[in-house]
Amino acid sequence: MKEILNDWHEWLPLAGIALLAIVAIIFWLRRKPKNPGDMERERRAYLNRVGRIVEGQILEIADHTPGEAAAAGDSKASELFQKHPTATSPNGIQKLLHYTYSISGVTYETAQDITGLDLRAHLSRLAAGQTASVKYDPSNPSNSILLADDWSGLH
Numbered sequence: 675m676k677e678i679l680n681d682w683h684e685w686l687p688l689a690g691i692a693l694l695a696i697v698a699i700i701f702w703l704r705r706k707p708k709n710p711g712d713m714e715r716e717r718r719a720y721l722n723r724v725g726r727i728v729e730g731q732i733l734e735i736a737d738h739t740p741g742e743a744a745a746a747g748d749s750k751a752s753e754l755f756q757k758h759p760t761a762t763s764p765n766g767i768q769k770l771l772h773y774t775y776s777i778s779g780v781t782y783e784t785a786q787d788i789t790g791l792d793l794r795a796h797l798s799r800l801a802a803g804q805t806a807s808v809k810y811d812p813s814n815p816s817n818s819i820l821l822a823d824d825w826s827g828l829h
Contacts, residue, residue, distance in 0.1 A: 721822065768787055
């Protein structure tokens with residue numbers, strides 16, 4: 675023990691590094707989780723940057739209320755597997771734009787939540803069966819968008 679105390683000047687930098695690492699871990703663990711709206715905005719921005727364009731077709735525009743799953747009786751299952759709460763408009767209704775597109779013979783059918791992009795979408799001009807340009811991730815073709823903050827595939 676006396677040898678350790680006599681060589682304290684050699685142990686001081688290691689203690690400082692250990693303390694710094696502990697503080698960094700504490701800050702990392704206490705960080706705030708991302709808002710679902712921010713995560714969706716980042717996904718749209720990423721797809722707008724790297725996405726390839728393919729022609730698709732609008733299937734329908736639907737209003738979705740988060741309580742619909744509860745009415746169907748599967749609310750426990752939907753809450754169990756839901757990572758983050760879904761973003762809704764002030765009146766509690768989500769606007770979903772269902773569409774389909776094909777890449778290399780594989781047909782994808784999906785929906786995009788356009789709740790914050792309602793004005794950009796010009797929903798009054800949209801109709802089922804209308805063609806649209808879809809941006810998709812070349813490394814994950816099932817990840818796609820019809821609308822982004824600064825891009826629209828609607829014709």
